[in-house]
Amino acid sequence: MNLDFTPEEQAFRDEVRAFIAENYPKHLGDVGLREDLSREDFLAWHNILGEKGWSVPAWPVEYGGTGWTPTQRYIWSEENARVNAVMPLPFGVSMVGPVIYTFGNEEQKAKHLPGIRSGDVWWCQGYSEPGAGSDLASLKTTAVRDGDHYVINGQKTWTTLAQYADWGFFLCRTDTDAAKPQEGISFILVDMKTPGVEVKPIKLLDGGHEVNETWLTDVRVPVENLVGEENKGWTYAKFLLAHERSGIAGVARSKRGVEKLREIAANEMVDGEPLIEDFEFARKVSQLEIDLAALEITELRTLAGEQAGKGPGPESSILKIKGTEIQQRLTELTLEAVGSYAAPYYHSVANDDGSNEYPVGPDYSAHAAETYFNMRKTSIYGGSNEIQRNIITKMILGL
Template sequence: MDLNFSQEEIAFRDEVRAFIDANYPAQVKGKGLREDLSKEDFLAWHKILGKKGWSAPAWPKEYGGTGWTATQRYIWLEENARAETIPPLPFGVSMVGPVIYTFGTPEQKERFLPGILKGDVWWAQGYSEPGAGSDLASLKTKAVREGDFYVVNGQKTWTTLGQHADWGFFLVRTDASAKQQEGISFLLIDMKSPGVSVRPIKLLDGGYEVNDVFLQDVKVPVDQRIYEENKGWTCAKFLLAHERAGIAGVARSKRNVEKLKSIAKAEIGDDGKPLIEDEDFQRKLAELEIDLSALEMTELRVLAREHAGKGPGPESSLLKIKGTEIQQRLTELTLEAVGNYAQPYTRELGEGNEFAVGPDYSRAASPIYFNWRKASIYGGSNEIQRNIIAKMVLGL
């Protein structure tokens, strides 16, 4: 694999860098992904990219994709990580969008894809339920067909940023007598429909990132079902493969490694030397960087397969496992680096508070550490991913 950029690729990188520098919204510079951002802040960059035609690089060109090569997409991810942009949220662009253009009817593609590309419609994911998380096929939310509608009743949980959602994509059971992974359908539901209610789940740090979604006698037109009735599990698996491939987050982990090195240079150990010179810390950092380099090679292979029209397969489970493990190790090493300043986090002592202690870079260490405990669970727990690899990759 040739990792040297051609002159054309270097010119593309310069074009991307210049566009980001000139167009990234000033109101969200330096903020990164935070649950306290407004809906407008989350979508600001997405809308700019939509106008440029760059909001969905992985999509086929006929549906609004960029037509970039795998290397160009890699450069795009690198440059966005460098600038610490807020990327288009994955629920539309990376998850339901590919399901719609792969399994949807021409009318469904025409109706839903433009809003995803432009950033005009916020999507939420209705997969997990109380008692049906990693064992997703045991979901209980049911949809009963009555003429041209389904009547949906049930509850979804851990719906990330669902409080902002305009539409949601939901897995529902349409045949209670079928085997677990059969009898499931994939529905698109307007979140403003009568009977849909969203209740926040307050997190330990006081944040509001996830929700319970209740569906009580919600009427959903049959033409909002994607693919065949009772064949929604096919869509679900396809969507999860795309989600897992995107979870790896190699470019942003590389950026966070550089931040960690800066912290380690600033922090002085018990021996009076910068932490970056401590042999034990150096070993942990080196092991992390080696694993990240190996993951980067795997991500490039997946990008190349997607560019060849093969799409992410079971190898996306590898990306998901290693990507989230690396992200968590990064937060652990950051806690270690900030030392005594890695105190239990309270919002009252957060950013800009005069009573907060420690350098600015230490303020987010604890909340990021605790929040990223979820990374090995969402998108299908890492234990489930190992089962997929054993079956689909190793043939066990």
């Protein structure tokens, strides 16, 4: 594989970098934690990209995609990672959007795809339940046909940012007597303003409100909101998860994270020497960079396969496993580099008279602990890494 960029690709990078420099919302800056962002903050860059026609680069051209090559899409992700841009949320762009344009009917495409592209419609995901996480097929939420409607009852959990959502896509059991649990599930779109939908916050240990539990009580949803065929939702769910797992790898952002880690380690002193010159610490950073380079090549191969018409397969599980492991190791090394300044919630101290506060430690230490703890979830969501290893064993090794 030739990893050198052509003159045309270099020109594309220059174009992208200039566009970001001129148009990325200045008030977003270099954001810290997601819970610090408002709905408007999350959508600001998405709205701008929607107007430009760059919000859904991976979509087919006929549905609003850019027609970029895999290399151009890779460059695009690198340039956004370089400024730590708040990218369009995946629930619409990377998850339900591809399901709708692949399996939905023409009416569903016309109704939902424009709002996803523009960022005008916020989506959330209704998959996991209190007793159905990694074992998703055991979900209990039911959708019972009643004339021209489904009546949905059940509970979903970990519905990320559902407090802002206009629409949600839900897996519901439409056949309780199916021979296999996977065979009785349907994929249904739900207007979150429908009576009977209740979103309740799940407060995290740091006080943040990123995830929710969603209750559905006698929620009447038009049958026209069923995507594809009834009881075929498991097929669509697996398709969606393959796209999600490919995106979870986060190679470009991890590369930027390693750069920041090296900057931190160059400023942190141990026994009078920069931490980055400590042999053991430098060894761990170098090993991380080697693993990240291997993951980068795997991601490029996957993108090339998609460009050739091959949807993400078991390689998406490889990307998910290694990508999340690298993200976690990166936050662990950052925590190690920052040292005692990473003490949770110890960011600032009030003056004796209580008039104002002054920071404790360097700026880069402010969110090190929260980021470390928040990133523990990455090896679980999108299908736990243990499940991904089972998928790889079955699909690649045939066991």
